[in-house]
Each structure stands twice: as structure tokens, then as C-alpha cells.
Amino acid sequence: LGQLADQPVPDDVLWQQPAIEVNEQVAIEPIAALVPPECFYIRFGKFSNYLWMNRLTRDYGGDLANMIAGRGLDRQMTAGIERQLAVKYNELSELVGDQVVNDLALIGRDTFFNSGAAFGLLFEAKNAFLFQTSVQQERAAVLAREKENGATEQSIEIAGRKVSLLSTPDNRIRSFFAAHENYRLITSSRAIVERFYAVIDGEQSLAQTPEYVYTRAYMPLEREDTIFIYLPSAFFRGLVSPQYQIELTRRMKAEADIELLRLARLTARNEGSPAQSIDELVAGGFLPREFGRRPDGSGPIEAGDTILDSRRGARGSFLPIPDVELTAVTRDEAFNYAQRAQFYRENWQQMDPLVVGIRRYSLEQDGADKGLERLVIDANVAPFAEQKYGWIMSLLGPPTNERITTAPGDIISLQASVRGGLLSPNVPPHHLFLGIQDSVPATDLKPGGLLKTLRMLQTTPGYLGAWPKPGFLDWLPLGLAGEPDIYGFSQLPLGLWRRQFEGFSVLSFNRDVLAHVTDYLDPVPAENAAQIRLHVGDLSTSQLSAWVNAMLFERASQASAGNVQLMHTLTTQLGVPAAEAKETAEQLLGAKLICPLGGEYELVALEGGADIWRSTAWLPGPNGESPVADYQATLLEWFRGLDAGLTKEADRLFVHAELDMQRKPSEPKPALPLFNFNLFGGGSKPSGDGKSEAKPAESESPKPRATNSKGPRDF
Numbered sequence: 001l002g003q004l005a006d007q008p009v010p011d012d013v014l015w016q017q018p019a020i021e022v023n024e025q026v027a028i029e030p031i032a033a034l035v036p037p038e039c040f041y042i043r044f045g046k047f048s049n050y051l052w053m054n055r056l057t058r059d060y061g062g063d064l065a066n067m068i069a070g071r072g073l074d075r076q077m078t079a080g081i082e083r084q085l086a087v088k089y090n091e092l093s094e095l096v097g098d099q100v101v102n103d104l105a106l107i108g109r110d111t112f113f114n115s116g117a118a119f120g121l122l123f124e125a126k127n128a129f130l131f132q133t134s135v136q137q138e139r140a141a142v143l144a145r146e147k148e149n150g151a152t153e154q155s156i157e158i159a160g161r162k163v164s165l166l167s168t169p170d171n172r173i174r175s176f177f178a179a180h181e182n183y184r185l186i187t188s189s190r191a192i193v194e195r196f197y198a199v200i201d202g203e204q205s206l207a208q209t210p211e212y213v214y215t216r217a218y219m220p221l222e223r224e225d226t227i228f229i230y231l232p233s234a235f236f237r238g239l240v241s242p243q244y245q246i247e248l249t250r251r252m253k254a255e256a257d258i259e260l261l262r263l264a265r266l267t268a269r270n271e272g273s274p275a276q277s278i279d280e281l282v283a284g285g286f287l288p289r290e291f292g293r294r295p296d297g298s299g300p301i302e303a304g305d306t307i308l309d310s311r312r313g314a315r316g317s318f319l320p321i322p323d324v325e326l327t328a329v330t331r332d333e334a335f336n337y338a339q340r341a342q343f344y345r346e347n348w349q350q351m352d353p354l355v356v357g358i359r360r361y362s363l364e365q366d367g368a369d370k371g372l373e374r375l376v377i378d379a380n381v382a383p384f385a386e387q388k389y390g391w392i393m394s395l396l397g398p399p400t401n402e403r404i405t406t407a408p409g410d411i412i413s414l415q416a417s418v419r420g421g422l423l424s425p426n427v428p429p430h431h432l433f434l435g436i437q438d439s440v441p442a443t444d445l446k447p448g449g450l451l452k453t454l455r456m457l458q459t460t461p462g463y464l465g466a467w468p469k470p471g472f473l474d475w476l477p478l479g480l481a482g483e484p485d486i487y488g489f490s491q492l493p494l495g496l497w498r499r500q501f502e503g504f505s506v507l508s509f510n511r512d513v514l515a516h517v518t519d520y521l522d523p524v525p526a527e528n529a530a531q532i533r534l535h536v537g538d539l540s541t542s543q544l545s546a547w548v549n550a551m552l553f554e555r556a557s558q559a560s561a562g563n564v565q566l567m568h569t570l571t572t573q574l575g576v577p578a579a580e581a582k583e584t585a586e587q588l589l590g591a592k593l594i595c596p597l598g599g600e601y602e603l604v605a606l607e608g609g610a611d612i613w614r615s616t617a618w619l620p621g622p623n624g625e626s627p628v629a630d631y632q633a634t635l636l637e638w639f640r641g642l643d644a645g646l647t648k649e650a651d652r653l654f655v656h657a658e659l660d661m662q663r664k665p666s667e668p669k670p671a672l673p674l675f676n677f678n679l680f681g682g683g684s685k686p687s688g689d690g691k692s693e694a695k696p697a698e699s700e701s702p703k704p705r706a707t708n709s710k711g712p713r714d715f
Contacts, residue, residue, distance in 0.1 A: 003330040003331055003332060005295035005328040005329055005330050006330075007328060007331055007333070007334045008328065008329075008334075009242050009243075009246075009326055009327070009329055010242045010329070010337045011242075011341075012241050012242060012341075013237070013241075013341045013344045013345060015233075015344075015351065016349040016350045017350075018383045018385070020210040020211060020383060021214075022210045022213040022217070023213070023217050026216045026217050026220070027220065028207045028212070028213065028216050028221075029043065029045075029103065029207075029221060030103075030124065031103045031104075031105055031122060031124050032105075032205065032206050033199075033205045033207040034122065034183055034185075034199055034200065034205060035105065035107055035199070035205060035206040035207070036107075036195035036198070036205070037204055037205060037206045037208075037209050037232060037234050038232070038235055038237075038238050039108055039192070039195075039206065039232075039235065040107065040108055040111070040229075040231050040232075041105055041106075041107055041229075041232070042105060042106040042107070042230075043104075043227070043228040043230075044104050044105065044106075044226070044227060044228075045103060045224070045225065045226070045228070046101075046103075047101040047104060048098050049226045050097075051097060052226070053227060054078070057078050058078060059663075059664045060634070066634060067638060069556065069596070069633075069634065070594075070596030070597075070598075070634050071559065071594075071596060072559035072560065072562060072593065072594060072596055073589060073591040073592065073593065074591055074592040074593075075316075075590070075591045080113065080317070081119075083172065083173065084171075084174055084175065084317055085120070085121065085175045085186050085187070086138060086139050086166050087121065087135075087175075087186060088138065100125060100127055100130050100131050100134070101123055101124070101126065102124045102125065102182075103123075103124040104122065104123045105121075106120075106121055107120055107121075107122055107187075107192070108120060108187075108189075109191070109235070109238055109320070109321070109322050110238075110239060110244070110320075110321060112321075114316065114590075115255065115315070115318050116171065116188075116251075116313070116316065116318030116320060116321075117188065117320065118187075118191065118192060118320035118321060118322045119188060119192075119320075120185055120192050121186045122183065122184075122185050122196075123183065123184045123185075124183055125182045125183070128179075128181075128182045131184060132179070132184070139153065139175070142166065142173065143166060146168060146173060149172075150168050150169045150170075151166065151167070151168045151173060152166075152167060152168075153165065153166045158176075158194055158197060159194060159197035159198065159201065161178065161179075161180075161197060163176055163177065164178075165177075169308075169313070170306070170308055170313045170314035171312070171313030171314060171317045171318065171319055172313075174319075174320075175187075175188065176188070176189070176190060176192075178193050178196060178197070180196075188320055189322055189323055190323050191323050192320075192322070206232065209232065209234075211232055211233060212230065214383075215230065215353065215355050215380075215382070218380070218382070219357050219378070219380065223357055223359065225357040225358060225359055226359055227356075227358040228355075228356075228358075229355065229356040229358075230354075230355050231354040231355070233350070233351035233352060236351040236353075240340065240344065242326065242337055243321065243322065243324075243326050244321055245340060246326060246329055246333050246337060247321045247324050247326060249333070249336075250294065250296060250298075251312065251318055251321070254294075254298065254300075254311075254318070257292055258300055258308075258309065258315050259588060261281070261291075261292075261300050261307055262587060262588055263574075263588070264281045264287050265281070266570070267286055267574060268280075268281060268284060268286050269575065270576075273286070278291065278292060278300065278302065295329075295330045295333075298310045298311035298312065311324070312324070316590050348388045350385050352382075352385060353381070353382070353383075354380070354381055355379070355380045355382075356379045357377070358375055358376070359375070359376045360373055360374070360376075361373065361374045361375075362374075370662075371662055371663035371664065371665060372640065372660070372661075372662055372663075373660070373661055373662075373663060374658055374659065374660050374661075375658070375661065376657075376658050377655070377656070377658070378654065378656055379654065379657075380652065380654040381652070381654070382651065382654070383651050384648075384651050384653045385651075386648070391421055391422035391423045393421075394421025394422040395418055395419065395423060396416075396417065396418065396419070396531045396532075397416075397429040397430070398429060398531075399417065399531055399647050399648070399649070400417045400526070400529060400530070400531070401525060401528075401529050402431075402524065402525060402526060403415060403523070403526040403533055404431055404433045404465075404524075405522045405524055407435060407437070407520040407521070409437045409516075410435045410436065410437060410438070410537075411436055411438035411537040411539070411542050412462075412535070412536050412537070413434070413436075413533075413534070413535045414433065414434045414435075414532070414533070414535075415532070416431070416531060416533075417429065417430075417431060417530075417531045417532075418431075418432050418471065418472065418531075419471075420471075420472075424472075427471050427474075428471065430466050430467065430469045430470075430471035430472075432464075432465075432466050432471060432472060432473075433464070433465050433467075434464050434465075435462060435463050436460065436462040436544070437461040437462065437513055438542045438543050438544060439461045439543050439544075440543045440544075440547070441460050441547050457509065458495055458509040459509070460509070461510060462508065462513070463506055463508040463513060464506070465505060465506035465521065466504070466505050466506075467503050467504045467505075467521075467523065468503035468504075469503070470505040473505050473507065476492075476507075477492070484498070484499070484500055488501045489514070495509055496509055497509065497510070497511045498514075499514050499515075501518065504518065506521070528647075529647060530645040530646060530647045531646055531647060531648055532644075532645060532646040534642065534643065534644045534645070535642070535643050536641060536642040536643075538639075538660070539635070539636060540636045540640065545636060548633065548635070549631060549632070549633045552633035552634075552635060552636075553597075553631045555596075556597050556631070556633075557597065560597045560615050560617065560618075563593045563601065564601070564612075564613045566585050566593075567581035567582055567585050567593075567613045568612070568613065570584055570585060578603060578611040579603060579611070582613065595615040595617055597617035597618075598617055599615035599617025601613055601614070601615055602614065602615075617630075637662065638661045638662050638664075639660075639661060640660035640661055640662055641660040642657065642658070642659050642660070643658045644656065644657035644658070645657075
């Protein structure tokens, strides 16, 4: 506090660049030639592929993390992206998008979408006039709708070109629209526009970097990926640059000041003070004297009930970091960055690029469209410098062409080639494997606490083993088991059983499970060399489904109750009226409160006059518990199986996975109009009698080369 920004901006880390041999004959898509080399690059190839991903994201509240376990907050990330860029895809997009757009990619300098990202959409138009008209119609509609919020559209000059900027003072809308030949860029960042035109004017593009040419040599265009994700090493270097690291710290403080100002207002109101402005709150002792005074000259400003940062705008749509000018830093900022830079110089001299290719196939039979799909995912880190990952990567053993057969009834199996590495050099290379049988666990299905966790492990129908040496299993107190019987069985403390035979050492809490699975364990040749192999069957139809559902229900229940507890605390501690508690909580968190149990939060009057918040998913009564029998975990709704393998070579790490998923049913498609090509919904809706429906190309996923299988697939 109190420091001046009177120090020069620190120098960036001096990174090492790997020597890469490239093949000049590698085919590269034209759109990559317009992407700045420091940007992440997510290519969809077709507009319908983008819509498929957009719909998948929307199916789970705009956050794909909700596919695993429902969260209690909805940050409305997808809606925020569309709002800030002033693009919103309508039903016509699904029908005619591929007729207007030839290729598109999501690019950007970061992925801080919850606070304000530097990102954009780059389009290659088949018909530039129709695309331009559609975008301009949508921008005009947004301008008219947001006029009262200060929205303006102006033509500015960047790199000698005219660029349209549609924006609001708080940056909730910040949309640059730039053009070059048949390419159109819509972005939140002026810096990205500047680099876009710099590449066009002759500076190196992503397509010209040796890293990307090398990537396209082993991930060629012929794969026809539904989604192609490329994170270049320059992207990662940018995230740890002085510009990003110092501005991220300042941004975090700006967000904290906005939250503190809101809390101070609530506290003052609860104590009967009329103080609401910053000066009044400081004078009343609700805020510290130095509040809001930052070295860069920025601070919170008030516009009625709205609180903004004077330099960055509204919380959730801060000015993109590359657009924030960094001219000087404080002594602390310079010192802290010097410490980070020293760490990278000594331990992490080189950043590794990451590439992921995703292909989508239909698993439907007899032409039925029930939404069952397989995603084939190939992820690569190449060039890969293993040494900087330390002991973690040293634990992987050599790639092996052998795998351990799984026992009948295994719903989950995991096996890995491991060794002691830097952690324990005396442990030799060996296979470590784990399996869980598809049977009902004898447990109360309510994990929690050490004893309950131990009980859950004891009743899980699983096993853990090693071959041809015990390896890491020797770390367990296996000597306490005594001599094995003639069949190789011995018992350890806590009810753990062990069986030894033909180089195998296998553990389980259930002797019957151990006896069953060990009869089938055998090393057999594998089609491909790998260090890690994973198989997970369809949990939704397994006997473990109730167990998995109960575990995820426990987490969802805690999140649901946590939201209500927050609203209750605001009322009891800060005097917020119960009717205003939900809105106040959402303002403080910058997100919508949602019940992960699938209910809605409602205000209920109790006998005696008090009002409390509860979820409609809860049972009536003072405890407000929700019945697990009525809960369906999100994971079980869509997950239908996974097979994956990981392989590490000398200069490359790659993962191959096949994920089967059940998509939610699509909405009925509108009739295809003859002339209106408004992709972004800015004009009037077309009319049609709905008699002839056209199925979008997006839903026509190709058939896989292999059929769906309940057993593990070999990698």
C-alpha cells in the first residue's frame, strides 16, 4: 500500500526455443495464416461443428465442468461471450451456416472469460457479402437495444484499416469487427486486431511457425477433426509475461475492491448509517482510508447501484489484459515478478505446445437418431521436454506392448507401466493395475469422515495389483500378513486380503472378489505400446450406478445447502431483507445461484412469520433434505463409456481416448427459407409452413469405424 508505480516494466523471461525439423510440404489450412502466433487456436472447420459445440455447452449451463458434477453457480459464460461480441446464433444458423461460412476458429490470448478475456472469432466466409450483411444487422439490433446503456458504434482506424467498434462504457459489450478479403474477425481486444493486421502485413503467422508445421505433420488435415485445439508455446509464454502477471494481480485487487464496496454498503445500512459513497464509508470507518487508491491510478467508481473499475470496466467484463497499457510498476510488483522469472529460468526454460484433435461419430444403428455419439480424442504435447516436470514424469515406466487382461465383470480398469523414478529409484519397472467389479457395494452410500471413507473402501468391489514385481505395493505393510496359504492367500490388518501367484501380487478387501478376478489375470500382447490404459464402462446401466449417484448427490446437496446458507448469512449478519438475499448474493459473487439438485430456490414463510430460502428439490420439513432416490446425477445422464491410453516417447507425450456420450434431444428444426441468410438473428424471422424440414449438417455425424463395445478397447 502507498507505493508508487515508478519502476520500469521488468524484462520477460529469456526462453529457450527447441530445434524443430519441419517438412515444408505439410498442408496447412488457409485460416491459420491469419492467426497471430501467440494466440490459442480452436478450429472448427465448419460452422455446424461450432454450433454442435455451442449446443453442448448450453446443454450444461454454459460450463462443460457441469457435465461431471452440477455446480451451485452459473457464471453464464457462453451468454457473456455472445453478449460481449454482439453475436447470437439463431435457428437459421443451424440450417444455412455452412452455406455462408467456409471455416472458423476461436482465437485469443487468454481464457479468463469469467473476468474479461482477450478472444475473438475468425471467420472465412464463402459469401463475404451475405456474412457481412448478417453481422451488421445483428450489430445494429444490439446497438438499438443497448442505446440506453450507453452503447455506441464507431469507425476507428487500426493499421490503416477501418474497423467497427461496438461498445458500452462498462465493456459489457466490446466488439471489434475487422475485415480482410473473405476473412472477418470479431474480437473483444484491440491488441488482437492490431496483431491480425500485422500478420497480414507480413509478420510471422501461426501457420508459419515451425511448431505448427511440425504439429500438422502428425495431426494432418486429412483427419477432418470436428474440433482442433492448438495452444502454442508462445501462448503459454504470454501468460507468464510481465504484462499478464502484473495486470492479473491488479485485476484481482480491482475485483476485491468492488466486492468490499458492496459489503461496506450492506454493513453501513445494517448499522443504520446513511453512508453509501466511498468517501462516506471511509469517514464512517466501513472502509480503510487507503481504499481504492492503486498505483496505476485506477479505482472503483459508482454509478448508482452499479460499481465499475475506472480503468477496466464492469466486473466480469474487464478490459482485456493485452489492451491495458503497462508503463510502470511498483517495487513490490517488480520484485515479485523477478522471483517468478528466476524460477522459470532455473526450472522451466521451455514451454511445450499442446494440441488436441476431437472427431465425432454417430453410434446409432438402423438410421435411428437417439443422440448416441462417440468422441475420438487425440491429445499431444510435442516437442515435449520431460526434465522440467521432475519426479512426476519420472514415475512412468517405459512404453509396453503388454497389458494385463481384465476380469469378467470389471466396469472400471486402470493399468500403468511405472517405476520408482526420482521418488524411489530402487523400485523397478512394473505393471500396476486396478479394477472395480460391476456389483452392488455393501455400503451406506454416504462417504464422509475418515471412518466412513475407510468403510467405503472396504466395501468397494475392487482390487489393486502389480506384476511381475510388487513394486509400489511393497510400500504397504505386507509383511504383517504372514505366510500365504497353498492358494497364495494371506490376510492383512483392516480386513485387506492379498494373493500372490506367478509374479502377481493382488490386494482386495473382499476375498471373493480377489478369488474371482485373479483367475483371469494374465499378461497378453497389446496392439499398441502405452504406459497407461483406462477403461470405464457404461455406469448408467451398471450395478454401481446407485453408488455413483449417491456420491455425486452428496456433493450436489452440499452445494445446494451452501447457497441457502449464504443467503441466510446475509440476512442474519448483514441485515439484508430475506426477499433481497438472493439478488444480493448474486451481485457479490458475480454469478447466478442455481440448485445443482435440479430445484429452484424459493422464499418460504414459516409459522411465526419468518421467511427462509429453500430449494424445491428438498423435502418438506426443518432439515430440508432431498431424497437421493429422486436425484439423477448429470454424469449418468450422458456418460456411456471411456477407453483411453497414454504414451510418452523421447520428445512427445500423447493420449488417445474414445468417449461415448448420450446427447440431450435437439429442438425441432425450422423450415429452410429460400433467401434469408441472417445468421445472427438481427432481422425479422423468416416465414414458412414447416412442411419440409431440412436437417442441419451439424447433426449428421459420420459412423465410427468400430462399433460400440462394453468391453475395453485396446490401445
